[in-house]
Amino acid sequence: MNTQEQEQIKQLLKKSLPPISTRVGEVQRDLWPAMLKRLEARSTAVPWFDWALLAAVVAWLVFFPGAIPVLLYHL
Amino acid sequence: MPVLEQQSDALQQFCHGDLDAFEALFRRHQTEVYGWIVRIVRDPASAEELTVETFWRIYRAHARFDPARSFRPWARRIATNAALDYLKTARPETDLPNDVPSTPLQDPAISEELRRKTARAFGRLPPKLQVAAVLALIEERPYKEIGEALGISTGAVKLRVFRALRFLRKELKEHGIEP
Numbered sequence: 001m002n003t004q005e006q007e008q009i010k011q012l013l014k015k016s017l018p019p020i021s022t023r024v025g026e027v028q029r030d031l032w033p034a035m036l037k038r039l040e041a042r043s044t045a046v047p048w049f050d051w052a053l054l055a056a057v058v059a060w061l062v063f064f065p066g067a068i069p070v071l072l073y074h075l
Numbered sequence: 076m077p078v079l080e081q082q083s084d085a086l087q088q089f090c091h092g093d094l095d096a097f098e099a100l101f102r103r104h105q106t107e108v109y110g111w112i113v114r115i116v117r118d119p120a121s122a123e124e125l126t127v128e129t130f131w132r133i134y135r136a137h138a139r140f141d142p143a144r145s146f147r148p149w150a151r152r153i154a155t156n157a158a159l160d161y162l163k164t165a166r167p168e169t170d171l172p173n174d175v176p177s178t179p180l181q182d183p184a185i186s187e188e189l190r191r192k193t194a195r196a197f198g199r200l201p202p203k204l205q206v207a208a209v210l211a212l213i214e215e216r217p218y219k220e221i222g223e224a225l226g227i228s229t230g231a232v233k234l235r236v237f238r239a240l241r242f243l244r245k246e247l248k249e250h251g252i253e254p
Binding site for chain 2: 005006009010012013014015017018019020024025027028029030032033035036038039042047061
């Protein structure tokens with residue numbers, strides 16, 4: 001592909017998908033409230049390894065019901 | 076207190092996970108990060124979400140940030156990765172949004188069909204090539220700046236742009252368009 005072909009494709013692209021204007025390139029609203037919401041949602045989320053630990057305990061109690069009184073004693 | 080000193084303090088505090096310092100950084104850089112992302116994804120609503128996603132990644136990585144270095148290139152690199160991830164999931168073969176007002180307005184000399192076909196061919200580019208092409212060919216950003224944002228050399232950016240052009244030529248020819 002020669003330089004002329006490259007330039008032609010570039011011009012076609014620029015005509016079809018013009019550059020974003022400075023005005024459109026500016027954020028239209030303050031995004032901090034959305035950011036705070038995201039931070040709060042993540043801080044209350046339970047990590048996956050906590051769920052895995054809970055599942056392991058439940059499985060253990062299902063397979064070894066005799067362990068339930070021992071667990072209750074230690075709680 | 077001088078502005079530079081204040082910024083340095085904010086960066087130090089941010090490194091220790093201080094939320095107020097993070098808010099200050101967010102407010103100072105959100106417009107720039109958004110502007111960079113919207114130029115890549117060309118959709119304001121997605122760009123807003125990706126700006127929040129970028130700063131979420133920044134906040135999570137606060138302990139890894141070196142306050143002796145500049146915040147802007149680091150944030151831009153994270154923003155580029157977030158935009159790239161978006162383009163990978165927003166597939167397959169979706170048209171790029173074309174309702175984004177731009178300057179100059181769409182060229183009346185080009186037919187709507189040709190514009191649509193070109194935009195569709197561009198949307199079919201692999202995401203890595205698409206990011207390099209949109210920034211270099213449409214937004215005309217310097218190769219060095221693109222390389223820094225993508226974490227690759229200037230030569231690698233040029234190669235991606237060349238591969239994108241070759242891909243586009245092939246796609247356009249298949250649809251009967253000779254540029």
